[in-house]
Amino acid sequence: MRRIFIITLMLALLLALGLPWVAQRMMEPRVREEGTIVRLYRHETDSVELISLEDYVTGVVAAEMPAVFPSEALKAQAVAARTYIVKRMVAGGLVNSCHEGADTCDDPSHAQGFLTREAMKERWGALKYYQYYYKIRMAVDDTEGEIITYQGRPIDPVFHASCGGHTENAEDVWKFDVPYLRGVDCPYETDPEPVRQMSIAKNQVEKALGIDLQSVSVAAGRDQIIKVVESTATGRPKVLLINDRRISASEVRQKLGLRSTDFSWQFKDDQVIFETVGYGHGVGMCQYGARGLAEHGHDYKQIINHYYTGVQINNINDN
Known part of the structure; x- marks a missing residue:
């Protein structure tokens, strides 16, 4: 009672x-039918857990996209998350997986982020947990079994937080051409603070990049210490020349912890001040752009087809 x-x-x-x-x-x-089972390596418990596909997708969406985003954006993220793991499971798992017996892990730097329901409660609080969990769960249920394919095969559905107004071609960031990862306009990006500055001590930049900024001739001028020798189709730095050494903008971003590859810099005393636009590598679906498209009346299928060129949305349960 x-x-x-x-x-x-x-x-x-x-x-x-x-x-x-x-x-x-x-x-x-x-x-709820259990359906496909995902073998998820949990870093917290150092163990492989078995979880249903749709429960896994729910945990990924909760970790990877703000729950306040519109439902259509959450649906697009759900389909991308499901595609990511299905692609790896169809291939029989990663050949060089760091976690034996697992399809994936919960570390976003290795794979996709993942939140348990307990972690969701800690992040959102007890009351908002019910609102956000069921909002995300509905987005997952409404797209149940759907994945993104190109020529009949699951794609690599990469995404990032904020592109700064235009996404990038895959080969401009990772040196390989992917037909469905083409740069597109992002007209409604809603990132509230796309431009950020980050100041890094000159000696830390030298250590991280393995360069010697002090050896550059003073006569060359500070502006000539670092040069952009190749740019992407959208004008981002692609390859830099530092002390006669060519280094990719992606490597600079990774080693210095910059928010994006869309960056500029200036020297001030013993500091290098980097200004970045957007957040992430800029390839594939822009999450803040997806939010903007959803707020302007686009559904999740339109969002997916906007950011992934020439793809189809299929259901893994259809034979």
Whole structure:
């Protein structure tokens, strides 16, 4: 009796807060099929956990995209997340996987981020957890089984937070051409703070990049210490020349911890001040751009087809 009272009280609270769709979702009797099982390596427990595909996708979306984003953007992220893991499972797992017996892990620097339901509660708080979890779960359920394909095969659905107005061609960032990863305009990017500055001590830049900035002739001028010798199609630095050494902008970004490859710099005393635009590598789906497209009436399929050129959306359950 006490349990029934608590459940009734919770549903009433959700309705009072203006979340009837959450309450309705909780009241609906649902029998969820387990479907495909993902073998997920958890760094926290140092173990491989078995989790259903759709539960895995839910945890990825919660980790990788702000839950306040529109549902259509969350759906696009869900399809991308599902495609990522299905591509790896179809291939039989990564050949050089760091975690034996796992399809993927929960480290976003290695694969996709992932949040358990307990971690979601810690991130959002007890009350917002119910709102955000069921919002994300609905986005996952509404796209259940859907993946992005190119010529019948799952794509590598890379994404980033903010592109600064235009995404990049894959070969301009990673040196290999991918037909569905072409640069496109991003007209509605909603990043509230796309331009950032980061000051790094000159000796730290030297150590990180393995260069000697002090050896450059003073007569050459500070502006000539670092030169852009190749640019991307959108005008970002692609290859830099530092002390007669060619180094990619992607390597500079990685080693210095810059927010993006769209950067400029200036020297001030013993500091190098980098100014970056956007956040991430700039290839594939721009998350803040997806948010903007959704806010302008585009659905998730239109968002996906905007950022991934010439792709199709198929269901893995269709034979």
